[in-house]
Amino acid sequence: xxxxxxxxxxxSGLKHGEKDLAPTGTDAxxxxxxxxxxxxxxxxxxxxxPNGVWATxxxxxxxxxxxxxxxxxxxxxxxxxxxKLPTGGLDGVLSLGDEILVSSWQGSAIYRGTLGGxxxxxxxxxxxPADIGFDAKRKRVLVPRFLDDAVEAYAxx
Numbered sequence: 795x796x797x798x799x800x801x802x803x804x805x806s807g808l809k810h811g812e813k814d815l816a817p818t819g820t821d822a823x824x825x826x827x828x829x830x831x832x833x834x835x836x837x838x839x840x841x842x843x844p845n846g847v848w849a850t851x852x853x854x855x856x857x858x859x860x861x862x863x864x865x866x867x868x869x870x871x872x873x874x875x876x877x878k879l880p881t882g883g884l885d886g887v888l889s890l891g892d893e894i895l896v897s898s899w900q901g902s903a904i905y906r907g908t909l910g911g912x913x914x915x916x917x918x919x920x921x922x923p924a925d926i927g928f929d930a931k932r933k934r935v936l937v938p939r940f941l942d943d944a945v946e947a948y949a950x951x
Contacts (some may be wrong), residue, residue: 796849800913801826806842807858813832823847823856844924846887846896855886855909857896864896879905879913880907885940886926890950895935897923904935904948917948 797803807821822837823844835854843860853874854867863883866875883899895916896905902920907913920937927936934947 802847804847806843806845838865848889850889855887857887870906877909877910886925895950897926
């Protein structure tokens, strides 16, 4: 949920196939505003299996599960500030001011960096890190471990 009350959702464009997840081509980012009606901000396979989404005052940050790109979508849904991370399988994303944290299944890590800049490993050795959260009071990054049915907290340094 964005600070202004909008609900953000991603359609990663995946379904359960015979052996694994299969693409559907429905990749999209949706917003539900106070009217209660969902509106597609962007719909395109160019989003590359969007997963994590985070609202900023400059647009929506979107992490691609199908690749290693973090992008900012502007108000028209156009891709801006495309930033490559060290590995893909991106899941959760959150912004702490100018600093951005992104979880990566391929990297088994949480990366820290800036949009348009470089990202480096903040926490490593995390099998299937999913959407992430932040406990501002205790300065902890909250990491659900999707395949282990666990949530772990790491002190942000």
